[in-house]
Amino acid sequence: MDKANLRRRILAARAGLSEETLRTSAAATRELLLDQPWVQMAGLVACYWSIGTEPDTHGLILALWKHGATVMLPVQRPDGDLDWAVYDGPDSLAPGPYGIMEPVDERRGVDAIRTASLVIVPALAVDRSTGVRLGRGKGSYDRALARVGPHTPTVALLHEGELLDGVPAEPHDQRVRYVALPGELILLGHP
Structure with a gap:
């Protein structure tokens, strides 16, 4: 299956998820991650502000921030690349150009992700054997992950x-x- 068809299939399946499923899945994922010592010790975390039926990150971001981690969220640049800014609580966000909430803090640049000790990214799918992620098709996170x-x-x-x-x-x-x-x-088992 090509990328476009796979994206359509996954987005259609996500559209069928109930609010209850989305809520319980988010809680289970959040608790699972927060139980990991390497997550607990991460001083600087790059994450994303979820939208729609993406696995919800709002509670995870708040929990990481409350536990003392510095959390950076992406800020979409006009060229499609991702800049980064620090999340400083729920009141530190404003809608970005695509309606996605972004931090209003000072921009740290596209290379700020290099300093993160943990990076959490969105995906529509991931290949079990290679770890290749399927995104929305704009390449923003591929550029960020390359850094x-x-x-x-x-x-x-x-x-x-x-x-x-x-x-x-x-x-x-x-x-x-x-x-x-x-x-x-x-x-995942890739090198």
């Missing part, structure tokens, strides 16, 4: 059924090291 060091944990948040045995890949597609599903954290 992350090889020893920094990168985690894609997924719903059940989105960790697949095959995801179409192109040379620019970046891999993640972990997938967080509701109740299960999986270290």
